[in-house]
Amino acid sequence: MDASVSRNPPAPDVATAAALHDRLACAVRAPAADRVQLGHGSGGKLSAALLRDRFLPHFGNPILEQLGDGAVLPALDGEAVISTDTFVVTPVEFPGGNIGSLAVHGTVNDVAMMGAEPRYLTAGFVIEEGLELELLDRVVSAMAAAAAQAGVTVVTGDTKVVERGKADHLYVNTTGLGIRTGTFRPAPDRARPGDVVLVSGPIGRHGMAIMAAREDLRLDAEIRSDTAPLHTLVRRLREAAGDEVHVLRDPTRGGVASATNEIAAASGVGIALVESEIPVPGPVAAACEILGLDPLYVANEGVLIAIVAEPAAPAALAALRADPQGEQAAIIGRVVADHAGMVVLRTRIGGNRVVDMLSGDQLPRIC
Amino acid sequence: MKYLAEYRDGSIAQALAAQIRREATRRWVLMEVCGGQTHTIVKQGLDELLGDAVEMIHGPGCPVCVTPLEQIDKALQLASRPGIIFTSFGDMLRVPGSDCDLLQIRARGGAVQIVYSPLDALELAIRNPDRQVVFFAVGFETTAPANAMAVWRAHQLGVKNFSVLVSHVTVPPAMTAILGDPQNRVQGFLAAGHVCTVMGWEEYEPIAARFRVPIIVTGFEPVDILEGIHLAVRQLEAGRHEVENQYVRAVRREGTVPARTLVEQIFQLVDRKWRGIGEIPMSGLALREEFADFDAELRFGLGEIHVAESSECRAGDVLRGQIKPHQCAAFGRTCTPEHPLGAPMVSSEGACAAYYNYGRFRVTQSAGA
Numbered sequence: 229m230d231a232s233v234s235r236n237p238p239a240p241d242v243a244t245a246a247a248l249h250d251r252l253a254c255a256v257r258a259p260a261a262d263r264v265q266l267g268h269g270s271g272g273k274l275s276a277a278l279l280r281d282r283f284l285p286h287f288g289n290p291i292l293e294q295l296g297d298g299a300v301l302p303a304l305d306g307e308a309v310i311s312t313d314t315f316v317v318t319p320v321e322f323p324g325g326n327i328g329s330l331a332v333h334g335t336v337n338d339v340a341m342m343g344a345e346p347r348y349l350t351a352g353f354v355i356e357e358g359l360e361l362e363l364l365d366r367v368v369s370a371m372a373a374a375a376a377q378a379g380v381t382v383v384t385g386d387t388k389v390v391e392r393g394k395a396d397h398l399y400v401n402t403t404g405l406g407i408r409t410g411t412f413r414p415a416p417d418r419a420r421p422g423d424v425v426l427v428s429g430p431i432g433r434h435g436m437a438i439m440a441a442r443e444d445l446r447l448d449a450e451i452r453s454d455t456a457p458l459h460t461l462v463r464r465l466r467e468a469a470g471d472e473v474h475v476l477r478d479p480t481r482g483g484v485a486s487a488t489n490e491i492a493a494a495s496g497v498g499i500a501l502v503e504s505e506i507p508v509p510g511p512v513a514a515a516c517e518i519l520g521l522d523p524l525y526v527a528n529e530g531v532l533i534a535i536v537a538e539p540a541a542p543a544a545l546a547a548l549r550a551d552p553q554g555e556q557a558a559i560i561g562r563v564v565a566d567h568a569g570m571v572v573l574r575t576r577i578g579g580n581r582v583v584d585m586l587s588g589d590q591l592p593r594i595c
Numbered sequence: 596m597k598y599l600a601e602y603r604d605g606s607i608a609q610a611l612a613a614q615i616r617r618e619a620t621r622r623w624v625l626m627e628v629c630g631g632q633t634h635t636i637v638k639q640g641l642d643e644l645l646g647d648a649v650e651m652i653h654g655p656g657c658p659v660c661v662t663p664l665e666q667i668d669k670a671l672q673l674a675s676r677p678g679i680i681f682t683s684f685g686d687m688l689r690v691p692g693s694d695c696d697l698l699q700i701r702a703r704g705g706a707v708q709i710v711y712s713p714l715d716a717l718e719l720a721i722r723n724p725d726r727q728v729v730f731f732a733v734g735f736e737t738t739a740p741a742n743a744m745a746v747w748r749a750h751q752l753g754v755k756n757f758s759v760l761v762s763h764v765t766v767p768p769a770m771t772a773i774l775g776d777p778q779n780r781v782q783g784f785l786a787a788g789h790v791c792t793v794m795g796w797e798e799y800e801p802i803a804a805r806f807r808v809p810i811i812v813t814g815f816e817p818v819d820i821l822e823g824i825h826l827a828v829r830q831l832e833a834g835r836h837e838v839e840n841q842y843v844r845a846v847r848r849e850g851t852v853p854a855r856t857l858v859e860q861i862f863q864l865v866d867r868k869w870r871g872i873g874e875i876p877m878s879g880l881a882l883r884e885e886f887a888d889f890d891a892e893l894r895f896g897l898g899e900i901h902v903a904e905s906s907e908c909r910a911g912d913v914l915r916g917q918i919k920p921h922q923c924a925a926f927g928r929t930c931t932p933e934h935p936l937g938a939p940m941v942s943s944e945g946a947c948a949a950y951y952n953y954g955r956f957r958v959t960q961s962a963g964a
Contacts, residue, residue, distance in 0.1 A: 443711065504605070517599070519711075520685075577608035577817045579640015581953040587933040588689065588698075 264359040269389030278387060282364055286372035287351075287382040299383035301348060306409035309344035311335055314401040320367065322441045324433070324453030325529075327400055328371035333455045333529055334480065335404040336378045340459040341476040341532065343414045343466070344406030346378055351385040352401040357392040367398065378457035380404065412466050414534075418474040419495035423563040424541035426534045428461055428554045429454065431484055432512040435526035440515055449511040456530030461554055465534055468547030472540035477533045485524040485583045487533055488561075488571045499571045501561035501583065521590050524573075524583060535563060598844075602816030611821040612644035615828055619648035623831050624780050625824060626773070626916055628766060629787035630657030630944030631815045637949040639817045649824055652780065652916030653949075655769050656787050658734040659686050659942035660914065661869040665900045666733075666762040667692040673729050673760060673895060674705040680723065682716040683731040684738075685709045686942045691935055693902050713745035713759070720749070720757035729891045732759040737789045739763055739880060740854035743861035746882065746889050758891040761881055764867055766790050767798045768878035773915060774806040781916060783827040785813040785820065788842035793858070795850030799838045807836045814842040861886055870938050871910035910937035913946055920947040927951060 267274040284293070291299050315331040325333075336346040351371065355364070375382055433454040440451050458478060465473050475495070479487035484506070492499045508516075508523045516523045530553070536544045541559065548554030571583040601607075627633060633653040636642055642651055655661050671692045674681035681697070688697040688707065701707040706726075710716045713730045720728035732742040742759065749757045766787060773779060786799060791812045803810045809830035813823030823841040830837060840846055858880070867879025882890050891897070904910075908930065909923040920926055920939065930936040932948050939945035943952065 575605075575639045576603050577605045577639050577641070577644070579643045581638055581640050584952050587931075 262361055264355050264357060264361060264364065264389055266357050266389050266391065269355070269387060275387070282361065283368060283385065283387075286368045287375070287385075289381050289383070291348075291381060291383040292385075299348075299350075301383065301405075304407055306407040307344070309339050309342045309406045309408050310403065311338040311342070312401065312403040313338060314399060316396070316399045317438065318396055319438075319441050320363065320397045322453055323437050323450050325455040326367055326370050327398065328367035328369070329374040330453075330455050330529060331400040331402045332371055332374035332378060332380070333457050335402040336380055336406075337458045337478045337529075337532075339404040339406035340457070340462045341414070341478055342406070342408065343412045343462070343476065344408040345463075346380045346404050346406040346457075346459055348405040349375055349380045349382045350403045351382055353385070353387045354395055354399040354401075355387065355389045356395040356397055357389055359398055364398070367400075371400075374457070378459060411471055412473070414473050414476040416475055416477065416491050416494035417496075419491050419497050419499075419535045419563045420474065420537070421497055421563050421565040422538050423474055423535045424538055424544075424559055425488070425499060425501065425561040425563065426536060426541070426545060426548065426557060427484065427506065427560050428458070428532045428534070428548050428557045429530070430507040430509045430512070430556050431479070431528055431531055432508055432516065432523035432526040434480075434529040435483065436512045436515045436521075436523075438527075439519060439521075443519070445515060445518065447511055447515060451509075451511050451515060454528055454530035456553060458530065458532050458553075461532060461548060461551055464547040464551055464554070465536075465544055469536055469540035469544040472537040473534055473544065474537060475533075475535035479528050479531060479533055481527050482586065483523070483525040483527055484533065484560075485522070485571065486585055489583070489585045491533075491535065492571055493569050495563070496568050498564040498567035498569070499561060500564050500566075501571060501573045503573050503576050505558055505560045507556050507558050525586055525590050599816065602814070602818040604818060608641075608817045608821055609644065611818065611825055612641075615821065615825050616646050616648045618825075618832060619828050620832060622647055622650060623782055623828055624650045624652060625783045625785060625827055626652040626654045626781040627785040627813070627820070628654040628656040628770065629785075629790070629815070630660065630942065630946075631789070632785060632787070632813065632820055633657070633946055633949055634944050635815055635817060635820055637953045640953075641817055641820060644821075645824070649828065651824075653913070653920075653946035654773070654784075654916065655869065655872060655914040656735065656766065656790075657939065657942055657944040657946070658738070658764070659690055660910070660938040660945045661764060661872065662687070662690065662733050662762045662938070663868040663870045664693060664902050664904060665868070666760065667696075668900050668902060669892065669897050670697065670731050670760055671695065671700055672897060673891060674700045674707050675703070676895070679727045679729055679895075680706040680708060680719060681729050681731070682708050682710045682719065684711075684733070686944075687731055687733060690938055690941045713742050714748065717745045717749055717754065717757050720754055721752070724756060727756050727758070727894075729895075730757070730759045732761045732763060734763060735787065735790050736765055736794045736858070737787070737792075739858045739862065740793055740851075743857045746861050746886055747857065749889060750886060758889050758894050759882070760891040761862075762867075763862065763880035764869060765864070765878055765880065767802060768875050769869065769872075770799075770802055770810075772872070772875050772878075774802070774808065776915060778917060781808070783809040783831055784811065785823045785827065786810050786838075788812060788814040788819070788845060791840075791842065791846045791850065793851050793854050795846070795848050795855075796838050796840065797848060803836050803838050809836050810838045812838070812840045812842050812846050814845065869914075871904070871908075871914045873911070905936045908937035910939050910947070913939055920950040921954075923947070
């Protein structure tokens with residue numbers, strides 16, 4: 229999830245317009261059965277119906293259907309890796325996905341970046357009273373499809389409903405559990421001078437898809453979020469380069485810039501990136517130009533950064549490129565002993581500049 | 596991207612830089628006026644390519660940076676009032692006022708919204724007839740036409756709940772002030788291409804003649820800027836001082852006449868204080884009397900505010916080119932983008948923030964050398 233795409237409470241005009249609309253439309257309002265009501269979170273019959281009609285048909289599996297206070301998992305066959313994330317994206321639906329698919333991908337990718345195979349997922353929902361049930365269906369079915377694609381089972385969950393205006397449509401929390409075996413254990417502090425920095429695909433698509441949807445930018449070419457599970461790419465890297473894969477990171481909020489900075493700091497090394505090698509899709513570059521943003525800081529949800537020992541780099545690159553998801557994988561830089569803790573970019577015109585962490589969100593420039 | 600990639604071509608840029616180094620018989624001191632140009636120079640490392648041939652001083656052309664503290668405080672006051680939706684370009688949100696910024700006002704419940712155009716703010720007013728919508732009209736001549744258009748449209752449509760907090764500034768008086776300073780070091784200017792797209796360059800001709808400096812109307816991409824520098828160096832080497840246009844794909848001598856006309860209809864020239872520099876005569880734009888109804892300061896009865904800047908901050912010396920950002924004792928120590936003491940550390944176009952964000956590596960390296 230990207231903090232830069234979760235900035236506002238609902239815009240005042242929208243809230244006012246919605247309230248006004250509701251007052252005016254009261255007499256002809258759609259039947260309440262089309263929308264989530266506070267009672268759906270009460271723990272009573274409505275809650276049971278919501279679970280039965282809206283969640284179980286999508287997620288149904290023997291562990292979830294135990295419907296106990298907790299899920300009982302079979303004994304694990306390796307180290308357990310666990311990660312949690314909460315998703316509050318606005319708008320809830322965007323080109324390329326919705327908050328449901330994002331909530332699966334975001335968490336299974338965090339588990340995969342630890343070198344584990346994602347297996348199980350929990351899902352918690354905070355729903356705003358009045359949410360259309362059809363929208364909830366679309367979110368839950370996208371979640372189920374994403375979970376199936378990622379090979380994870382949703383084993384337990386929770387739903388709360390809050391009064392209208394106390395949340396923005398719905399928020400989703402997921403916790404992922406994965407299994408790690410063998411000696412494959414990429415970690416942020418394992419980058420060593422001489423290692424090669426790879427990126428698995430073109431950057432900036434998720435963040436700019438959200439920005440374009442939110443700002444109603446009418447671009448010639450639609451930008452679709454790259455939201456996708458990364459475990460297949462990780463598996464390929466593991467097969468091709470094994471322990472030579474030192475670091476894996478999905479550059480979500482803060483983008484490639486923040487992810488590489490975190491690695492440089494954790495490993496006590498410098499990272500030298502080459503601007504001309506970093507794949508940025510044309511529409512992303514154009515939208516960034518218009519809004520005065522830097523694609524290096526824009527969120528991704530289906531791209532990974534791998535830092536690999538130099539001898540294994542060609543095999544790692546080939547393995548990524550052999551997968552449709554990694555067709556445009558590229559070597560974008562190197563780990564160096566100089567400027568420890570810092571990321572320096574070789575610009576297209578041959579100058580150097582520091583790529584620092586942002587102090588907050590990127591703010592669009594005046595001119 | 597077509598029309599951009601050509602101007603970011605590394606081999607063309609390096610060839611131009613080599614030519615500048617060959618032609619310069621001494622070290623020339625040039626100022627780029629515009630923050631957008633500063634951003635490109637520091638972000639792309641253009642200054643590295645120039646070697647000893649040219650020293651670039653980063654001028655006062657960052658609208659966020661020069662907006663006076665008093666106006667920021669007025670914006671904070673308005674944004675805190677219930678019933679007001681305060682709208683602004685994004686990069687004004689983090690500019691520190693006397694005790695906080697617009698982001699903090701928003702966190703405390705103020706209705707602060709980012710817009711990309713003043714016309715969006717006007718639309719917001721039309722859609723929210725029971726709220727007052729104020730737009731923070733800052734910037735140079737570049738943003739003035741759109742702001743003038745919003746006021747004009749509001750006037751035509753009779754929109755009563757829209758107003759603007761104006762803090763516009765204009766470039767030529769600032770250049771005159773810099774050149775008239777007894778400590779001035781600037782020998783030539785890169786004028787701001789987008790300002791000239793609107794205004795043309797007629798008003799720069801008397802400045803070039805009076806102070807005997809070349810003024811090159813210059814674009815914003817790396818190749819634009821290097822071309823601008825090249826034209827300036829060529830004039831300096833030949834002892835010429837003329838206005839020349841590098842940005843021919845966007846700028847004509849007379850500028851964009853309908854935009855100029857609209858700006859003149861809505862705004863008039865007034866004395867204006869610049870943050871870090873002080874008052875410059877006839878350097879600001881204010882609403883004409885006919886449009887005073889749209890003046891947020893009058894509508895909401897904001898009186899005169901007097902405030903003091905941080906004594907540690909040397910923004911004025913930076914903006915006038917007396918020191919480089921990292922030569923300020925506060926730079927990177929008590930003054931960072933997280934806790935800016937002065938405005939040039941806030942906006943990515945500000946010279947201090949540009950040095951901090953993009954140049955720290957070079958600064959520490961040269962300090963260690």
